[in-house]
Amino acid sequence: MQRSGLRCPGCGSSNIVNDDLYCHVQLVCVDCGTVVSEGSLADDPVGGSDVSYSRSTAVTKVPCQNLKKGLSRVKEMCRVIRVRRNIEDLALSYFQQAYEHENFIRVNLTKKEVLAGCCVLVSCRQMNWPITIGTISCLLNADPALVGGVYKDLLKILKLEALTVGIIEVLEAHCQEYKINSDQVPEELAEDCTVLTKRAKALVELAADSWIVTGRKPLPMLMAATYLAWQSLKPNKHRLKLSLDKFCRLAKVQKSQSALTRITELKEVLCKLGREIPWVRETVTPDSVIRLVGDILENRFALLRRALRNHEDSLQAENVVNSPNKETASSKPQELTENPPAEDRGHQGQESESNWGKRVLFAPPCVINRKRRRTEQPELIVTGDEEISDSEIDSYIRSPQEVRDLVQAEKMLVSSDKV
Template sequence: MPSSCPECGSSNVVEDDLYSQKQWVCEDCGSLVSEGVFTTTLSDEQQSRTIPYYISTEVTKRPCANLVKGLGRVRALCRILRLSSDMEMGAVSLFERAYNHPTFIHVRLLKKEVLGGCCVLITCRQKNCPITMGTISSLLDADSALIGMVYQDLIKALSIEPTTTSISDMLESYCYGYKLSPGEVSEVFAEPTRRLVERSAALVELAADTWLVTGRHPLPILMACVYVAWQSLKPMDRMKCTLNKFCQISRLSKEVCAERKDTVQKRISELRHVLCKLGRELPWLRGDTVEPSTVARLVDDILKHRQTLMLKALRHYEQEAEPDLSDCTATDEADQLPITDPAAPSQPLLTSKLDQKDQLSGKDMDILKTSGQSELKCGDKAVEESVPPAGQEHWGKRHLFLPPSVRTEKRPRVDAPELTVTGYEEISDSEIEAYIRSPEEVRRYLAVKRKLKDDED
């Protein structure tokens, strides 16, 4: 029995029975001094210590050892990638949800290790952080195919919507960064933002159809399309305006222009060469040459008849590259292009791709689909192209529009020269003398050795 009440210090403590549990209560202040016990251990009985009820029935659920290791792995990945604390907390929370999900409970340990990397990857993509699946694969030293499979399972299990941004969606907000509206610059260089967006969107669609966007960073492509679109709206006054002057007129920051200048110049050159390939197919030019420096005058007509010009350019290029296929028949509907006056008022530039494709025949669509593949359809025949032997022309030169990664021939690997040393070669006297110390070198060596020995002593 307790000797005194800890609240008031009174020694008037009595035993009070409450059902099957005994309590010690102070009669003076009414406070509960001690509760009875249901169970006790041997050590408690020997040392006369009581165990309260809430301690005897308390159950503490400890986290799994693999969960603790996984949380540490997720935090380590976030710190290696130098992510913010908010992104680290989001990745940790996502990993805890995924680890306790029924989809990932009864899986191999390797998948649980990869699961942490997938949670970090999803967090980075939600925050537009440029971390790729290959980076996570190299950090975890895991197979990228396994990471992709776990990534897809994680998205389905937790109903996560991965963020995807289209280059066309970025264009409108990007064009508003250029200060080219009427009233902000002179009338010669001024252009309404809505009109600039429409012309730039048409050029972005053309760049996507001709593989210029594939595998490229979107901002240089957007800047090149905006620049060419701005020139094409008033070509006579703006053709001689360089990219640096355009950046000054539009009040772009010098840091942005200097950082991406070389890349943007390459994209402008590639876009102009594509426009030249299509511009040569305009029937009213009658075979005249189209130069990249003056192609801005033809952009309006090229965008009006983009699909038809692409079909004609592909057919002519295939006929030049494959003379034995010249007897193949083709439909004449796509070749018939109305000759219009370039000075006539232009029609709306942006027409839907679906409407343009509906105007083409089925065989024309087959030519468009197979323009970048290794099989060319001609009538009912299928000519399969094989990779040329070494020393012959690269297969990419037989196609007009190709992704950047296959336009040029890859450099052949240069093997290291084989060593012809056998160990049985004759050694000349001069080589032997080069390995023998001279008397002066011997004296210096002994002096240094004695000095080191004295220093040690």
């Protein structure tokens, strides 16, 4: 059959016909024999373009269920820690990119859930929102080491950069904001910035050793350390009676509301260590400990070890006093003491759920200030077939019209029964 509208590229003839060679159709010029096209198996004979499979089927790719669950988990964590909307959107974008990557597409569900938390973590750090790996691990109930490993892989795969500046690194710049040089304030209140930074750095390191820094915003901690450092360098009557509010006005800096709490916590730690100084005979209080800050920081490692050792000794002595039947229990056979009764095991389980931060000398703030665990209420099973008493019906009625309707309905039921 001759094909109209086509011309031979060799001779220009329009005498083009279909030449069936077995199952392979070809377009051939009758005049010169040139093969114009290799047929429909190789290409479109009229010069059409290739169409991809995704474009030809008109089928939209639907996200898998695990991806939907992961995105929902990201939203839940963002709502729990109450971040801004732009942080939530950034975390969702990171999770979708990472989930479809070959390094995360075939991992187990635990790692995919941890990946959701890591996307929230990196988004918060990029937006300067204070969050830690420990917080994410607590939200996911996951191993912090696993969270840290997935977090590093996420940064490497997506080529992201997150804020990792330590609190010590910004301390020097923070101390320079305080206008307390000799040419700015009276001599008895003036302090050199270099000396102030060195003392404040030692106080921050002590706070880190005693868990005060854990999970806290850096600014209140820096202000508390700077204020106590300034007081302890020259603990005269002028500095000791100056409150934090007056000190901030003197130094022309804006006061942080949480700094007072950090000051109280730092003083508690200093008092615990100050009581371990051998040459100190008087009672160490939060008001008098400022004069001992220099000695405490100079010997802080030895004082920390001594305080921890004495605290453990006092706990052991307390346990001995509270267990009068110790000899009786030790004389029992080995197999009886290794497996306590069921009621004893239940009591041990209750003790393990108590706030252990009250029993140790230093503990993270989240442990010391832990809220009481919420008791789950039993689920009510309602089928709709339960009987309703007359008193319950009366309690449901709210208007006089409903009362009249009920009385009329009862009369109709009585009359129908008589018939």
